[in-house]
Amino acid sequence: MEIWKEWTQVLITLLTYKVALICLVLYLVVKYLVIPLDWTKELDESGYGYVGGSGFRRLSQIKRIRRARKIGDVPPVYPNGWFALAESHQVPKGKTLHVSAMGEDFVVFRGLEGECFVLDAHCPHLGANMAVGGRIIDNCIECPFHGWQFDGRDGKCRKIPYSDKIPKFAEVRRHRSLEVNDLIFVWYHAEGEEPTWFPDDIPEITQRKYIYRGRNEFKINAHVQEIPENGSDLWHFNALHGTTVIFGSNMAADNSRWNFLRHIWDSCWEPSTDPDSKHLGVSRLHHHVEVFGMKFGILDIDIKQIGPGYVEMKFTCPLGQMFVTQTVTPVEPMVQKVVHRVYAPLPLALYGTFIIIGESIMVERDIMIWNNKTYLDKPLLVKEDKTLAKYRRWFSQFYTEHSPTYAQAKKSLEW
Ligand code: FES
Ligand SMILES: [Fe+2]
The missing domain is CATH 2.102.10.10 (Rieske [2Fe-2S] iron-sulphur domain)
Known part of the structure; x- marks a missing residue:
């Protein structure tokens, strides 16, 4: 009789573990393969990882940092x-x-x-x-x-x-x-002019060939021009985005123990030379991972900057392609809402989820810089930084005579 009791106990325990394991697998499948991911962060939730404390104390510190920050001599705040x-x-x-x-x-x-x-x-x-x-x-x-x-x-x-x-x-x-x-x-358009160009249609999205895998959304304390400038800032990739994504986004912390594992980026950026599409800036990023000195190619990203507030990215990896859209919308003179949306073919659904997570961590590193930097109208550039100067010349086409300045826009928000 005793032995039967023992065996029943063992069976129940095994079944409980099995059920728990099945539930865990089901949960992970639903979370990462079925439900699109939503990584939404408010203004104080990213870019201030270095601010200690919690709750109200932390919020008031962030508020003070924002108020005391010198924003610099920023261009007009709402481009066309x-x-x-x-x-x-x-x-x-x-x-x-x-x-x-x-x-x-x-x-x-x-x-x-x-x-x-x-x-x-x-x-x-x-x-x-x-x-x-x-x-x-x-x-x-x-x-x-x-x-x-x-x-x-x-x-x-x-x-x-x-x-x-x-x-x-x-x-x-x-x-x-x-x-x-x-x-x-x-x-x-500050002058009330009609559009001469339009965002492109991505058939993989509009014809539902790819599935929507999720999004991220950030509110960022920066001038609108700073965000797309990132794509033309070729030398920031290896400095800021070189540390493995596993480390996270708080670049103020010590990341030296991750040096054996790094992301390496090769990049280029060019404004379109076609007079009919001068609103376009085109760049390409090649990404590989270096582990103990060995390099593995991971991704190529073709990036099309379409005007000041919209970007289309095509991710190509050995398994296939994905599309990511990025929108930047000035909700206040120095507050931008940035949204990325990711689309992948069905077999790459899980990879699409990883892309959202990895990309969100990388963007949060940029946010730490954007939220705390000042805008330098005349930055100290070396010849290797020439794409930055090119980018600023390109971007200036989106400002016209009546584009609101920071002071004007700020005044209209006061009441
Ligand atoms: S109908 Fe809109 S305010 Fe009167
Ligand atoms: Fe960046």
């Missing part, structure tokens, strides 16, 4: 171009979204036929924010305050529920928008 206001899934049919960016308040909404529109958020009648409580009727948004309806296609008022007559001038500013690659862009 296409900027992402939202990702498509954030604006389902019949829904509204309030986005504050480039000193404007936008309402982004999707009509009942599926088309996306961008209007000024504030109703011209009495100033209500239509994104907050506004209802969608066909292609119109109805203001929650008195029920006026505005058409997303032209901004014109279509209905005033308590008046027979609609004044001719009753309209709200409509913004030129575009939805591509699961992103909703708005055109911003």
Whole structure:
């Protein structure tokens, strides 16, 4: 009898371990293979890894660092171009979204036929924010305050529920928008000019050939120009992104024990020479890993910088290709929202997840620099840094006479 009891006990224990193991495997499969990863960090959550303490004390230290920082002689803060206001899934049919960016308040909404529109958020009648409580009727948004309806296609008022007559001038500013690659862009131009170029369509994304593997999102304390400048800053790759990704993103810590394992980057950057696509900057990154002096090729990344706020990246590894989109949107003069979205073919789904994790850690290293640096209008460059000078000349095409300066933009935020 005793022996039976013992055997039953052993069996139960084994089964419990087996069930626990199966549950763990299932959990890992669902987490990393099925559910797209979302790596979202707020302003104080990345780039300040060196700030000690926790909770309120840490937050107030970060606040002090931000306030005391010398931002430098920054260029105008809102360049001309296409900027992402939202990702498509954030604006389902019949829904509204309030986005504050480039000193404007936008309402982004999707009509009942599926088309996306961008209007000024504030109703011209009495100033209500239509994104907050506004209802969608066909292609119109109805203001929650008195029920006026505005058409997303032209901004014109279509209905005033308590008046027979609609004044001719009753309209709200409509913004030129575009939805591509699961992103909703708005055109911003300080002189009010129409777009002469557009973000490219990536068939692997728009035709759903690749699956969406996830995203990261960061709020960064920096001037908008600093973020794409990274691609032309060829010498920062091996310095900042050389330490193995396993080390993490706090570059203020001692990383010397990881020296046996390093990422090596070869890079180049060129502005487009085609007069019809001078808004393009093109670069290529070759990545290999060095372990105890032995080198292994890992990735090639072809990068297309499309205007000031959008980047398309094609990752090529021995197993296949992946696409990553990057958007940079100035939500305040010195605060950028940066989003990366990753798409991979089904067999590379897990690799897509690793790319998000690895890329997020690498971007957080850049954020530590961006959040704490000053902008040098006349940096001290050596001849090997010539791509940086080229990049700045290229980027200057996105500023025009009335592009808002830091002081102007800051003033409009004060109240
Ligand atoms: S404020 Fe919008 S309808 Fe009156
Ligand atoms: Fe970088």
